[in-house]
Amino acid sequence: MTDLSHIRNFSIIAHIDHGKSTIADRFIQICGGLSEREMEQQVLDSMDIERERGITIKAQSVTLDYTAKDGKTYQLNFIDTPGHVDFTYEVSRSLAACEGALLVVDAAQGVEAQSVANCYTAVEQGLEVLPVLNKMDLPQAEPERVAEEIENIIGIDATEAVPCSAKSGMGIEDVLELLVAKVPPPEGEHDAPLQALIIDSWFDNYLGVVSLVRVTQGTLSVKDKIIAKSIGKAHVVDSVGIFTPKRVEKKFLRAGEVGFVVAGIKDIHGAPVGDTLTHNQSADVESLPGFQKIKPQVYAGMFPVSSDDYESFRDALSKLTLNDASLFFEPESSDALGFGFRCGFLGMLHMEIIQERLEREYDLDLITTAPTVVYEVVKNDGETVYVDNPSKLPDNSYIEEMREPICEASILVPNEHLGAVITLCVEKRGIQTDLQYMGSQVSVKYDLPMNEVVMDFFDRLKSVSRGFASLDYSFSRFEAANLVRLDVLINSERVDALAIIVHRDNAQYKGRALAEKMKELIPRQMFDVAIQAAIGGQVVARTTVKALRKNVTAKCYGGDVTRKKKLLEKQKAGKKRMKQVGRVEIPQDAFLAVLKVDS
Numbered sequence: 255m256t257d258l259s260h261i262r263n264f265s266i267i268a269h270i271d272h273g274k275s276t277i278a279d280r281f282i283q284i285c286g287g288l289s290e291r292e293m294e295q296q297v298l299d300s301m302d303i304e305r306e307r308g309i310t311i312k313a314q315s316v317t318l319d320y321t322a323k324d325g326k327t328y329q330l331n332f333i334d335t336p337g338h339v340d341f342t343y344e345v346s347r348s349l350a351a352c353e354g355a356l357l358v359v360d361a362a363q364g365v366e367a368q369s370v371a372n373c374y375t376a377v378e379q380g381l382e383v384l385p386v387l388n389k390m391d392l393p394q395a396e397p398e399r400v401a402e403e404i405e406n407i408i409g410i411d412a413t414e415a416v417p418c419s420a421k422s423g424m425g426i427e428d429v430l431e432l433l434v435a436k437v438p439p440p441e442g443e444h445d446a447p448l449q450a451l452i453i454d455s456w457f458d459n460y461l462g463v464v465s466l467v468r469v470t471q472g473t474l475s476v477k478d479k480i481i482a483k484s485i486g487k488a489h490v491v492d493s494v495g496i497f498t499p500k501r502v503e504k505k506f507l508r509a510g511e512v513g514f515v516v517a518g519i520k521d522i523h524g525a526p527v528g529d530t531l532t533h534n535q536s537a538d539v540e541s542l543p544g545f546q547k548i549k550p551q552v553y554a555g556m557f558p559v560s561s562d563d564y565e566s567f568r569d570a571l572s573k574l575t576l577n578d579a580s581l582f583f584e585p586e587s588s589d590a591l592g593f594g595f596r597c598g599f600l601g602m603l604h605m606e607i608i609q610e611r612l613e614r615e616y617d618l619d620l621i622t623t624a625p626t627v628v629y630e631v632v633k634n635d636g637e638t639v640y641v642d643n644p645s646k647l648p649d650n651s652y653i654e655e656m657r658e659p660i661c662e663a664s665i666l667v668p669n670e671h672l673g674a675v676i677t678l679c680v681e682k683r684g685i686q687t688d689l690q691y692m693g694s695q696v697s698v699k700y701d702l703p704m705n706e707v708v709m710d711f712f713d714r715l716k717s718v719s720r721g722f723a724s725l726d727y728s729f730s731r732f733e734a735a736n737l738v739r740l741d742v743l744i745n746s747e748r749v750d751a752l753a754i755i756v757h758r759d760n761a762q763y764k765g766r767a768l769a770e771k772m773k774e775l776i777p778r779q780m781f782d783v784a785i786q787a788a789i790g791g792q793v794v795a796r797t798t799v800k801a802l803r804k805n806v807t808a809k810c811y812g813g814d815v816t817r818k819k820k821l822l823e824k825q826k827a828g829k830k831r832m833k834q835v836g837r838v839e840i841p842q843d844a845f846l847a848v849l850k851v852d853s
């Protein structure tokens with residue numbers, strides 16, 4: 255038996271803003287992973303976008319040495335997890351590499367729906383879940399109430415829940431002591447054939463594919479010849495190591511450890527997440543059960559503003575899919591927008607983040623079309639097709655039945671906001687399936703059309719409950735619904751990229767609201783622009799963007815050249831995110847006008 259008793263692999267389950275990153279930073283500080291100056295910025299949320307939005311998206315890891323009160327030094331491997339509801343599936347990925355998880359709950363807020371779902375995943379995967387009550391420095395902290403909620407709502411023992419404050423540092427060492435005492439050490443033989451799970455992979459322009467792995471058995475050393483089981487191509491290991499959070503190279507990673515491996519893999523699909531790494535000579539070693547593939551819920555077309563960018567766009571999407579298995583793309587061509595890709599996302603936040611990353615990290619100018627869910631369409635010849643693009647919906651005369659995706663939504667809300675939440679769910683065509691009072695919170699479950707949930711439900715839920723309600727949802731089934739395609743015509747031409755699928759009951763209203771919104775968003779041009787919304791051959795709304803009378807620059811008084819120049823430059827920059835459809839210039843905002851229409 256090899257000695258793994260000093261290793262602890264753990265993750266943190268926490269709702270957004272309950273303090274996961276701050277606690278992790280405290281751990282790093284106590285364990286001396288970084289100097290004071292390096293600690294100044296939160297280190298774990300490393301992507302720019304994460305930092306700006308204050309949320310964690312990608313799983314990352316940190317290895318720390320902690321000298322416990324028993325005098326022994328433990329190797330703590332912390333695998334970070336994302337917090338937003340769109341990214342729940344990535345949590346199970348990180349949990350697969352751990353024996354334990356800290357459930358961090360804000361002692362002033364209480365348990366949130368998503369932590370409940372993630373805790374269930376952890377318990378199902380056999381992890382030891384340890385509750386931690388954070389933000390104890392706040393005067394409104396109610397540790398007893400929150401501990402009771404953990405027991406009532408999640409159903410795990412909270413008698414040993416550790417009170418702490420990541421802000422002041424109070425109780426953080428107690429959390430580390432609890433981790434060491436309660437999380438079981440990993441199992442696995444150092445000298446068995448290599449078996450390592452790929453938790454995450456990303457593409458580095460210099461190194462090629464870098465993978466984060468958890469070695470379950472055997473030893474992974476520099477110069478080893480390894481294969482990813484599903485690919486079968488041999489590569490020589492250039493380097494292995496850990497993040498402390500700085501990158502530290504080691505000679506080997508052994509059973510039970512978590513770290514990175516670089517093996518000169520240049521093909522971005524050469525080390526897929528969830529795959530098993532092994533040595534070339536032990537290729538028959540069993541594959542580890544990877545990760546459940548998650549299907550995207552929201553689809554949208556993405557088109558480069560300049561057609562010259564098409565190839566670099568494809569390349570960028572391939573790189574992003576490497577460690578984001580839920581991002582889907584396939585070529586799409588649109589009469590209006592030319593060549594681009596149909597992309598599938600987990601939710602709207604995921605879509606926004608991908609668009610931002612493509613624009614910032616890959617310097618692409620893109621037009622995104624209105625997002626849609628996938629509909630199940632039964633044609634009258636008996637064939638069932640799945641439609642993720644409204645313009646591809648078969649003609650009405652071929653359709654026997656249309657079905658929309660329904661999701662099961664679990665909502666936790668304080669008693670006093672229950673009424674507002676129920677009103678919202680009813681407005682969104684929800685059907686209540688369960689309601690239970692759990693102390694000061696209510697747990698309520700609804701079957702809701704996925705379409706309503708993915709668009710703006712989360713934001714609306716937060717606003718009607720003054721930020722207190724929390725949500726978790728998952729796809730349940732397809733159900734017949736009275737749906738129609740709403741087309742938009744610009745100067746009498748149907749624009750495929752503007753079509754949407756809507757419920758027939760609100761089709762008229764949506765059509766009018768959409769035409770009005772587009773009128774506001776399409777800039778005036780040298781001629782009148784007629785905007786029509788139509789269902790089949792029937793026009794349900796019509797507006798006109800009146801032609802420009804004067805040249806804009808004429809507004810600049812007194813021939814002030816710099817002002818004139820500035821205005822022209824501004825116009826030029828604004829143009830970047832426009833697309834010429836026929837003779838009309840349509841800005842990005844107008845393609846997403848449907849999101850701005852109240853439902």
Ligand SMILES: Nc1nc2c(ncn2[C@@H]2O[C@H](COP(=O)(O)OP(=O)(O)OP(=O)(O)O)[C@@H](O)[C@H]2O)c(=O)[nH]1
Binds near residue numbers: 273310
């Ligand atoms: N008063 C108080 N504030 C805290 C404490 N811990 C964290 N915060 C604050 O709570 C906010 C959220 O903390 P984060 O650590 O970024 O939250 P997070 O859970 O990592 O959020 P995600 O990365 O989005 O999952 C920040 O403004 C922190 O400064 C605490 O113990 N007391």
